[in-house]
Structures are given as C-alpha cells and as structure tokens.
Amino acid sequence: MREVRIFELEHEEPAAAWHVARPSTFKVISGEIWLTVEGDSEDYWLATGESIELPRRAVAWISAGRDGARFALASGSERGTIKPVLGVPTPNWLPRWLGAA
Numbered sequence: 001m002r003e004v005r006i007f008e009l010e011h012e013e014p015a016a017a018w019h020v021a022r023p024s025t026f027k028v029i030s031g032e033i034w035l036t037v038e039g040d041s042e043d044y045w046l047a048t049g050e051s052i053e054l055p056r057r058a059v060a061w062i063s064a065g066r067d068g069a070r071f072a073l074a075s076g077s078e079r080g081t082i083k084p085v086l087g088v089p090t091p092n093w094l095p096r097w098l099g100a101a
Helices: none
Strands: 003-009 016-019 024-037 043-047 051-054 059-075
Touching: 003 024, 043 051
Parallel strands: none
Antiparallel strands: 003 059, 016 059, 024 043, 024 051, 024 059
16 A cells, blocks of 8 residues: 655745655646755655655755745655556556556
C-alpha cells in the first residue's frame, strides 16, 4: 500500500527539512520547488510535472519558487515498491502521476 500526501508551500515560507522515513517519490504538481538533499552535492529546481526519488533516511530541504508550489509525496511500504522493468509491461492500474504507467 502507498501513502500519498499533497502539500502547498508559499514563496515567503522558510525552507523546510523533511526527514524521509520510507523511500518516497516527491512530485511537483504546480509551481516550482528548490530541493537539496543532505550529502548530495547537487541542488535541484523541480518544475510542474517533475519528480525525484528520495531514499529512506534522507534529509531533504525544500522551498517554493516565486509563485509558491503544490507537491505530492508518495511513500511505499518498507518491503519496497513496484518499479517498471524494461521489457516487462507496467500494470495499467498504477497511477500515471507516479510515472509508472
């Protein structure tokens, strides 16, 4: 089973730290998000429709762009999640926004 939460950030809000308990997919629904993960040398600017996988125990810092942002955070169980495999059809019941179908 997966849990999906939707959040909104205003431009004026300070950067927030997320402590990732389970592997998660972070997807921007609208707006723009600045995201950096502790220990990763890259900063990411994610626009509407873009996503990033966050590993378990990661600490991610996020902030909204000039017009604010709305995003979803989807996490699976500790046993793992279904990932598409090349040459194997992806079940059509998986949500499209996760990029799986």
